[in-house]
Every structure is written in structure tokens, then in C-alpha cells.
Amino acid sequence: MLPVQKGKRTITEKAQARADAKAEEVATAAKFQAAQARASDADGTTKKSEPFVWDFAKDVEGETFQKGDEIRSQKFSLLGVPDLQMSLYPQGHTNATGGHMSLYLNAPEGWQIKYKATCGDEVQTLLHTFSEEDSEEGWWGWRDFAPISDKTTKIAVELLEAVPPEAKA
Numbered sequence: 001m002l003p004v005q006k007g008k009r010t011i012t013e014k015a016q017a018r019a020d021a022k023a024e025e026v027a028t029a030a031k032f033q034a035a036q037a038r039a040s041d042a043d044g045t046t047k048k049s050e051p052f053v054w055d056f057a058k059d060v061e062g063e064t065f066q067k068g069d070e071i072r073s074q075k076f077s078l079l080g081v082p083d084l085q086m087s088l089y090p091q092g093h094t095n096a097t098g099g100h101m102s103l104y105l106n107a108p109e110g111w112q113i114k115y116k117a118t119c120g121d122e123v124q125t126l127l128h129t130f131s132e133e134d135s136e137e138g139w140w141g142w143r144d145f146a147p148i149s150d151k152t153t154k155i156a157v158e159l160l161e162a163v164p165p166e167a168k169a
Helices: 011-038
Strands: 052-055 076-078 081-089 100-106 112-119 122-129 139-147 154-163
Touching: 052 081, 076 154, 081 154, 100 112, 112 139, 122 139
Parallel strands: none
Antiparallel strands: 052 154, 076 081, 081 100, 100 139, 112 122, 112 154
């Protein structure tokens, strides 16, 4: 066995220290996320959620899209808001600026939602109360969300705040 110099750590000790630090970091992050998920204001507003990530690569694989062609994500729930769904126009909505994809979110009527959508380097945030008067039958988002890219096939939506209809009454 080789002697270990004082103040020096072996490769095994260094690896164990890194593993311990990573485990502590993961545990701390999990506790923080759990606390955020439970956080709620007295008015019923729930804040912060894990993002929903939609990898639409399989939805566009082998397909040719024209401006105005749409694909939709599966339905999902975040922060207690049921039946959320994303709508993506890979070549842009009919009213979009050329070279931009369009992204919209659909939520149940009456919910006031502040949400953030991320696609590659593009990050957009929006606050909206979903109602019957919404354009696009309850869909609300960005006509010019992000530049069209063949490299980016994931969109993440994170609810930053969700106020249920009954909390606003």
C-alpha cells in the first residue's frame, strides 16, 4: 500500500466526495421543488411548478409542414390546472411573420395563468385569463414564438402562477 501524503486525497476519496456532494445537491433540489409545489398563497394562488416538456420530434419526423399546419401535444396538468395542451405551428400560424414558429396554450375557462415557454434559446412569458372570448377557441400564446429551427424539437412550459376561477370570484 502506498503512503498517502497529508492533505492529499486518493482518487477513490475524491470520487466519493464528488458523489456525496452530488447526492446532497439532488436531495436539496428535490426538497426545494417539493416545497415550491406545496406553496400556496392565502388567495388560492399556487406558484411554481415543474415544467412540462414536449419533445415533438416524433410528431414532425418525415412530415412536411406548410405555414398554418398545426400539431398538438398530449393533454397534461400542472399546478392543479387540468387539461392543458400546447399547439405548435412548426412553420408558423397563418398570421405569423415568415421564419417563425407559433406556440399556443389551451387551459380551462376562468383560469388565470402566468406561464413561461422555452424552446432552445427562446424564452417567452405571458399572463392570461382564459375565457370564451379568447381567439383561437381558448388558445393563447405567441404568433411569432421563436425562429424556425431544425435543431430544436423540445418545448418546455412552466406555470409560474395559477389562479383558479373560484379564487377570483
